[in-house]
Amino acid sequence: MSGKKISLADWQQQLGRPAEAATAASDDLVYSTDSGRIDKPKPQKVVAQSFSDGHARLRRETKGRNGKAVITISGLAESTETLAEIAALLKKKCGCGGSVKDGVIEIQGDQRELVQQELTKLGYKHKWAGG
Structure with a gap:
């Protein structure tokens, strides 16, 4: 094995896994050596509901x-x-x-x-x- 560093997607591609598997695996990532801490996007807050009469x-x-x-x-x-x-x-x-x-x-x-x-x-x- 060589000492060359490769990304997770490239490594999975070398193993013969499809690109979708790479994205599914990267959803669970918390830290990457390339970019550091990986924060998941926060969900949008629900907009307040209005009443049916509009008042x-x-x-x-x-x-x-x-x-x-x-x-x-x-x-x-x-x-x-x-x-x-x-x-x-x-x-x-x-x-x-x-x-x-x-x-x-x-x-x-x-x-x-x-x-x-x-x-x-x-x-x-x-x-x-x-x-």
């Missing part, structure tokens, strides 16, 4: 939050980045904190009127859900 749902929640009110906005069928931008805009307008979790925007505090006005300005139709 976003605004809900005031206090359950599990020690009595503190939070406005949640669900049903905006946008990408995660767009939801983060909308949340940032709403947080600035309301002067409070918030986050985006699983396609739902959470705005801290009872800011019903401001959230409703800003969503209308952005062109989203909305309905109040819950009590």
Whole structure:
């Protein structure tokens, strides 16, 4: 055996295995001497689902939050980045904190009127859900 280094695909080709086997074997690779650590591409995050009537749902929640009110906005069928931008805009307008979790925007505090006005300005139709 010679001291020459060859790639995994070339080695498998010399053994007589088809190229598909080389790609299947390379799917399990974690490290390569040529390129270093091999990271698998991360799956795309699921875009939030919208409701069939096309309206976003605004809900005031206090359950599990020690009595503190939070406005949640669900049903905006946008990408995660767009939801983060909308949340940032709403947080600035309301002067409070918030986050985006699983396609739902959470705005801290009872800011019903401001959230409703800003969503209308952005062109989203909305309905109040819950009590």
